[in-house]
Amino acid sequence: MKTQFNNIYQNHYDKVYRLCLGYVNGDEALAKDLAQDTFVKVWEHLDQFKQKSSIGTWIYRITVNTCLLFIRKNKKGSYSLPEIRDDDTNVAETEKAHQTRLQQMYACIQKLKETERIVILLVLEGLAQKEIADITGHSHQNVRVMVHRIKEKLTKCVTHGI
């Protein structure tokens, strides 16, 4: 069991952390806490994993629920731009543009409602709509409509800032 958990932890930590990071507006410390909370729950419930879905989907379920549970703390995280070295101007400029866009994305994700935020983070991670339906408990058709609507909202916000 311990080895199985360690493998799961090593293989899934990055995606769990990234989803949490998106949920708490890029605040790394909060995201680390949420990711740890998620894995505590994975560890506690691992014997209940029935293999009805893939382990990845099962872990995402726990992650999104842990994120939603975080709502009670009413904390607002903030995205901080990583430091960029000035030795290569071109690279620095490209990197700066990339970071600014990321910052804008985090801000736009924060404007979404709780469930919308979770759904779009799953989409951004590249999950299939069927898998998202399995995680959220919505029908595939509902997810399709929902994803389309949130995608439009996010694109509009990132492009025009509204």
Added chain:
Amino acid sequence: MEFKDIQNTWQQQSEQHNIPDFTPTQQKLKKIRKGQRITQLILSITGIVLISFFFYISAYKFSGTLLGMSLLISVIVIRVWIEIRSQQKLRKMNVLLSLEDFKTQLISYYEQRKKLAFTTIPVLLLVYNIGVGIMMYYFYQYLSRGFFYYITISYVVSFVILFYFIRKQVLNELKTLKNLQES
């Protein structure tokens, strides 16, 4: 800009190269669980001792001060018990459910908290104040004026502070409930 570009930007974020070691968390969790069991045991023993003491005293002598003190202690014990139960309920929430079912579970939890805040808590505050009122009557009779005023002012100040924090917590939970219902 297309959504695909946004997705690319998102996925290009650097990965965590140093995955934190999970062993300290596991050990900490074991310690917390042990601590929780000890706290529950201590609280239960204290509760039993207090109740036994109450019956032992009241069997021989009934007085207004005993009634006042009993009301005050009962309100505090009930309030603490409500909070402990709420925390336990929150911890026991089934995280294996789908997001929608989990959200429903969370909404129901906050609706119960709302009901508590608008029904049970005001009653408890009222009973607490009745207890204080009874005690004040005896304080007025048996204590010096200066000490009586000191107790009265201290009580009013602490009650205002307590009320402020209860109100803040309730507003916070109402906001959480609203957010969940709207999402």
